[in-house]
Amino acid sequence: MELLQNLALGMSVVMTVDNLMYCFFGALLGTVVGVLPGVGPVVTIALLLPMTFGLPAVTAIIMLAGIYYGAQYGGSTTAILMKLPGEPSSVVTAIDGHAMAQKGQAGVALGIAAIGSFIAGSIAALFMALFSPALASLALKFGPADNFALMAFGLIGAVVLARGDPLKAIAMVLTGLAFGLVGTDVSSNQARLSFGFSSLADGISFVVISMGLVGVSEIIANLERPEGERSIQHRIGKVWPDRAAFAASWRAILRGTGIGSLLGVLPGAGAALAAFTAYSSEKKLAKDPSRFGRGAIEGVAGPESANNAAAQTALVPLLTLGLPSGASTALLLGALTIQGIVPGPQIMDDMPDLFWGVIASMWIGNIMLVVLNLPLIGLWVRMMRIPYRLLYPAILLFCAIGVFSLSSNPADVFLTAIFGLLGYVFIKLDCDPAPLLLGFILGPLMEEDFRRALIITQGDFGVFVTRPISATLLAAALVLLITLLVPAIRRGREVAFQE
Amino acid sequence: MSSFSSLLSGHAPSRGLSRALRQKDFLAGLLFLLIGIVVTVQGAELAQGSAQRMGPGYLPLRLGLLLGALGFVIALRGLRGADDPLPAFAPLPIVAGTAGLLGFGFAIETTGLVPASALLIVAARVASWKGARFELPLLVLALSAIVGVIFRYGLGLPVDLWPGWGN
Incomplete structure (x- = not known):
């Protein structure tokens, strides 16, 4: 019954006028920015982060959670209507979702995506409430060596999921770790890698890195592509799915929820893997698999439920272990740090109102998403027709002003320009920025745990293999690494990605 | 290895070199190598300390070396791999x-x-x-x-x- 008490506490936190309002604004802004063409969920979250910095911690994280799932949903909308998946997790939605849209069933596809996401989100929130305390009490036994091993495992997980070549993804992780070292060393108070610039003495802000590497670089890359004819479906049709559509998709929704809830918890796995797995399992279970790719409603319902469930359960390792599973959750971790919150197993005891408030806000946020999206789909379609030449100056301006608002320092804007150029070079070199972001955010935490572990053992590196938790995690990371680098298995992974 | 050894032995070096300079992986490797060198040099200038009491340069030096080595491997592999040229910049x-x-x-x-x-x-x-x-x-x-x-x-x-x- 502790669970009910906790949920009641969470509800009482969310049910204030302020928190409900910011939850609503977060979901609305996340969706609005997320549906804009060329603006994926990671960019959406990065752009909207500065709006939450002035809020009290609990309100800020509730609004961030709203932005986070609003952005995910907005991404699915562009995937269905324009076949433009903003991130890997909605790639499979684009296949059958857009096929449905071309048959004049865009409304039903969006409707089932919203309803599936809502069901998945509600069940995933319950899943979080049930399993987070267990995971947190396990994590309380973690020493510094175990924490280090856990983060190393998480980083390797991010490499598995990164697009393209694993060696380059590992190099990106290391580059991110190196960027994370910039600034004053906490124990010696000496400036590191700051090249004498005073504005680098406090380190690089993660907002600068993410806006530059993801936001600015994508604008430049988008601009060089010719803005050809976009195929936006104008006819939406009815939105509320009829009985036959429900009958065809409720099993897919529940299966997707299960797959997503489980895979979301794995470090590095997250929403994209969940969506892929749900899609291929629906295709395997279908009586007539040939319908897939031509507008099968299960091909929308399954992956959409799975990526939403995974997006939510990904918050379990984030909040209880301090371990982000992808670029979006890494940004949330950065935002929490700015709020002075260090996620970890103690967060449930120290800040129960925050933890349970976030869980409760997921239910509320998911309800808001359905309420927002079903009537507003027509508006989203109109927003998608905004030409990019009007959009990109706005995005660039929000990047500039958002970065400037961090500490009213123009140097941050210049630094963003530099990271924008670097990010553009990375795009040209086929280097996915997500592992870099993750390495950057986890770097300082890993260094601290690494140092502490070795202070305790007086410099004995054996601690990483003699402690059972650390040894298990490092062994798991090693196995992952080997499977990545052995060519035969790698080919299998490429096939899986193409499916 | 063929293009790299021809590059070393002097067989058609200009063609090998200009091809190399267009390869995505070769250039990505060079970029990581460069970042690795900068981090290593900067890290080496700071106090190293010991594993028990790490100085500010302990991790930067090791991280830089690791990144540089990985960059070198990626660049080398880029020379051997299939032709994958860098797209034009706008x-x-x-x-x-x-x-x-x-x-x-x-x-x-x-x-x-x-x-x-x-x-x-x-x-x-x-x-x-x-x-x-x-x-x-x-x-x-x-x-x-x-x-x-x-x-x-x-x-x-x-x-x-x-x-x-x-x-």
């Missing part, structure tokens, strides 16, 4: 985007939010001049109004809207 969007941000950064403290925003938008639009005649002024007007309301009044960002006005 100069106009690069210049427009960068100039917009730099202009904003230089203007924001002296001229205030609205002129800095206008500067950014106009500079950015260099990359895409299409559209009706009144589009650009309207865009400038609308966007600076929006950011003014959100950031100056909504979020209380301490910045002038115009030179010397708004605080």
Whole structure:
């Protein structure tokens, strides 16, 4: 019954006028920015982060959670209507979702995506409430060596999921770790890698890195592509799915929820893997698999439920272990740090109102998403027709002003320009920025745990293999690494990605 | 290994070299190698300490070496691999985007939010001049109004809207 008490506490936190309002604004802004063409969920979250910095911690994280799932949903909308998946997790939605849209069933596809996401989100929130305390009490036994091993495992997980070549993804992780070292060393108070610039003495802000590497670089890359004819479906049709559509998709929704809830918890796995797995399992279970790719409603319902469930359960390792599973959750971790919150197993005891408030806000946020999206789909379609030449100056301006608002320092804007150029070079070199972001955010935490572990053992590196938790995690990371680098298995992974 | 050894032994070095300089993986490896070297050199200048009491340079040095080594491997592999040339860069969007941000950064403290925003938008639009005649002024007007309301009044960002006005 502790669970009910906790949920009641969470509800009482969310049910204030302020928190409900910011939850609503977060979901609305996340969706609005997320549906804009060329603006994926990671960019959406990065752009909207500065709006939450002035809020009290609990309100800020509730609004961030709203932005986070609003952005995910907005991404699915562009995937269905324009076949433009903003991130890997909605790639499979684009296949059958857009096929449905071309048959004049865009409304039903969006409707089932919203309803599936809502069901998945509600069940995933319950899943979080049930399993987070267990995971947190396990994590309380973690020493510094175990924490280090856990983060190393998480980083390797991010490499598995990164697009393209694993060696380059590992190099990106290391580059991110190196960027994370910039600034004053906490124990010696000496400036590191700051090249004498005073504005680098406090380190690089993660907002600068993410806006530059993801936001600015994508604008430049988008601009060089010719803005050809976009195929936006104008006819939406009815939105509320009829009985036959429900009958065809409720099993897919529940299966997707299960797959997503489980895979979301794995470090590095997250929403994209969940969506892929749900899609291929629906295709395997279908009586007539040939319908897939031509507008099968299960091909929308399954992956959409799975990526939403995974997006939510990904918050379990984030909040209880301090371990982000992808670029979006890494940004949330950065935002929490700015709020002075260090996620970890103690967060449930120290800040129960925050933890349970976030869980409760997921239910509320998911309800808001359905309420927002079903009537507003027509508006989203109109927003998608905004030409990019009007959009990109706005995005660039929000990047500039958002970065400037961090500490009213123009140097941050210049630094963003530099990271924008670097990010553009990375795009040209086929280097996915997500592992870099993750390495950057986890770097300082890993260094601290690494140092502490070795202070305790007086410099004995054996601690990483003699402690059972650390040894298990490092062994798991090693196995992952080997499977990545052995060519035969790698080919299998490429096939899986193409499916 | 063929192109790399031909590069070393001098067989058709110019063709091998110019091909190499276009390979994505070779260039990516070089970039990581370069970052690794910078981190290593910077880390080596700082106190190292011991594993028990790490100095500020302990991890940067080791991380830099690891990154540099990995960059070297990636570059080497890029020479051996199938032809995968770097796509062309588009100069106009690069210049427009960068100039917009730099202009904003230089203007924001002296001229205030609205002129800095206008500067950014106009500079950015260099990359895409299409559209009706009144589009650009309207865009400038609308966007600076929006950011003014959100950031100056909504979020209380301490910045002038115009030179010397708004605080």
